[in-house]
Amino acid sequence: MSYIIDLENVQKNFQKKTALKNLNAKVAEGEIFGFLGPSGAGKTTTIKLLTSQLLPSAGSVKVFGKEVYSNKKSLYQQIGVLSDNSGLYDRLSVWDNLALYARLFEIPDSRITEILDKVGLTESQKTEARKLSKGMKQRLMLARAVLHRPRLLFLDEPTAALDPGTALEIHKLLLKLNKEGTTIFLTTHNMEEADKLCHRVAFLNDGEIVETGNSAELKLKYITDDITVILKGNNEKIHLKNSPETGRKLMDWMNNGSLLSVHTMEPSLEKIFLMLTGREL
Amino acid sequence: MSFSIKRVRALTIKEFKSFTKNSNVLLMSLLPILFSILYTYIYGGKAEDVPKTDIFMLCLNMNLSMVASFVIGMLIAEEKEKNTLRTLLLSGVSSMEFLTGKVTVTLLITVITNIIMFFITGMETQYLGWFLFFSLLVIISMIIIGAIIGMISPSQMSTGVIGLPVIMLFLLIPMLAEYNDNLKKVAKFTPNYNMNLLLKQTFKGEALSSADLPALATIAVWIVLTAILFAFTYSKIGIDK
Numbered sequence: 001m002s003y004i005i006d007l008e009n010v011q012k013n014f015q016k017k018t019a020l021k022n023l024n025a026k027v028a029e030g031e032i033f034g035f036l037g038p039s040g041a042g043k044t045t046t047i048k049l050l051t052s053q054l055l056p057s058a059g060s061v062k063v064f065g066k067e068v069y070s071n072k073k074s075l076y077q078q079i080g081v082l083s084d085n086s087g088l089y090d091r092l093s094v095w096d097n098l099a100l101y102a103r104l105f106e107i108p109d110s111r112i113t114e115i116l117d118k119v120g121l122t123e124s125q126k127t128e129a130r131k132l133s134k135g136m137k138q139r140l141m142l143a144r145a146v147l148h149r150p151r152l153l154f155l156d157e158p159t160a161a162l163d164p165g166t167a168l169e170i171h172k173l174l175l176k177l178n179k180e181g182t183t184i185f186l187t188t189h190n191m192e193e194a195d196k197l198c199h200r201v202a203f204l205n206d207g208e209i210v211e212t213g214n215s216a217e218l219k220l221k222y223i224t225d226d227i228t229v230i231l232k233g234n235n236e237k238i239h240l241k242n243s244p245e246t247g248r249k250l251m252d253w254m255n256n257g258s259l260l261s262v263h264t265m266e267p268s269l270e271k272i273f274l275m276l277t278g279r280e281l
Numbered sequence: 282m283s284f285s286i287k288r289v290r291a292l293t294i295k296e297f298k299s300f301t302k303n304s305n306v307l308l309m310s311l312l313p314i315l316f317s318i319l320y321t322y323i324y325g326g327k328a329e330d331v332p333k334t335d336i337f338m339l340c341l342n343m344n345l346s347m348v349a350s351f352v353i354g355m356l357i358a359e360e361k362e363k364n365t366l367r368t369l370l371l372s373g374v375s376s377m378e379f380l381t382g383k384v385t386v387t388l389l390i391t392v393i394t395n396i397i398m399f400f401i402t403g404m405e406t407q408y409l410g411w412f413l414f415f416s417l418l419v420i421i422s423m424i425i426i427g428a429i430i431g432m433i434s435p436s437q438m439s440t441g442v443i444g445l446p447v448i449m450l451f452l453l454i455p456m457l458a459e460y461n462d463n464l465k466k467v468a469k470f471t472p473n474y475n476m477n478l479l480l481k482q483t484f485k486g487e488a489l490s491s492a493d494l495p496a497l498a499t500i501a502v503w504i505v506l507t508a509i510l511f512a513f514t515y516s517k518i519g520i521d522k
Contacts, residue, residue, distance in 0.1 A: 087365040
C-alpha cells in the first residue's frame, strides 16, 4: 500500500515543553484520517509539521514519499490547508478571494465558477467576505483550500464553532471531495464528526498516539460485556452485567414473553478515549 | 527561494483592489494631497510668506514618512493579524514575492501622490525629473523601514506605536531643523533633510556640484543601512512571526 503521509518517530519540543513524543502514523491515499485528541494534545503541531510550518526536533516527516521541509514547493502545489487560523481578505469579494489563488496556481476562472457552485456560494460571489456568515466563510475557506484540486487536504478543526446545520453541510462537502479522490487528514476533538467521516482514526494524548484503527473495529475491540434489555409494556431500559445471573433473568423474561429486545453496549469513540487515557475530551 | 512574476502580478492586483477599500490606508495616503490642497489654497498668491517650495517640501516629507513607511508596515501587519499571510505562504508564495507585491503598491502610491502634489503646489515641470529621482532614492529607504516595522508589528494598531519614532526622525527633525541648531546637526544625518537640500537647490535652478556629494552619499548610505537592517530582521524573525 502506498502511504501519502508517513510520520516516523517524530518528536517536537518547544523550549522545555515536549509537544510530540515519538509519533508514528501512516495515511494511505484516498483515506479520511482522523487525528483525535483534546486541546493541547499536539494535533495542530502535527499539521504544522506535515505542512512544513515547523521543523521536527527528531524523526522523519514524509508527505508523498518525501521529507516535507526539503520539498516545500512541490508540497504546496499538492496540498490544501484549512485551519482555525486561516484568514480571508475581508474587503475583497468572494470571487476576488478565490481569483487571487486561481492566479497564484494558474487555474482558469471556470474552476472558480465550478467550486463556487460546489460550496453553494455562487449567489454570494460578489459579496465582500466580511459580510458573510460564519458558515459561509468556512465554506469559502474550504473552496479556497481545494481550488487547485489538491491530492491531500489538511483540515484543522473544520467545524469548530459552527452550528450543527452548517457542520453537516461541511461534512457533505468533505465526503464528496473524498469520493473524488482527495485524501483528507482531519484533526478534531468532535468524536461524532470523526466517527461519521473517518475511515481510520488515531487517538492523540499528551503528544503520543495511544490507539489507531478503524472506528468500527475499535468499537468492537473495546466493547464491554454489558447489555441493555428492554421489556415489553413500559419500554424500560435495564442495564445488566454479563453474568450467569443475567442469563437466568433473560431466560425467565423470554419464557414469560416479557422480553422486547436485547442490546450490546457498543462504546462511542469518546468512551474509548476515556478508557485509554482517563481523560475526557 | 522561488520568484514568479505571475504570482507577484496576482498579489499586486489583489493589493490594489484591497487598497481602494481600505479606509485606514486610503485616508493616510490622501492626507498629504489634502494638505497640499489646503496649504496652497490658504497661502496661494502669498509666496513672500510661505514659498510654494516650502509647502511642497512639507507635504512631500509627510508623504514619505506617513505613506511610504506606514502604508507598507500596515499592509504587512494586517496580513499577519488576519492570518492571510500564513495562507499565502502555504500556497507556495515566497516571502520575497509577497514583499514585492507590497513594495510595488506602496511605491506606486507614493510616487503618484508625489506627482499629484508637485502639480497641486505649482512646481515647475522642468524640475520633475530631478524631483522624481531624488525622492525615489529616499522612498526606497522609507519603504524598507516600513517593511521592517511591518515585520516587527503583530497587528495594524501596533504599527502606529512602533512607527511613531520613524515619523519623529524623518518628518519632524528635518522640518524643525531650520529653527534649532542641535536639531540641524541631527537632521544632517537623515535622508529626508539631505533630499530637501538637493531639491531646494534644484528648484532654484542651480546645477548640482561636487558640494552636493555628501548629501547624495548620506541618502545612499541610508539605502544600504536599511537594507542591511532589513536582512538582519528578516533572518531573525522572518516575515510571519
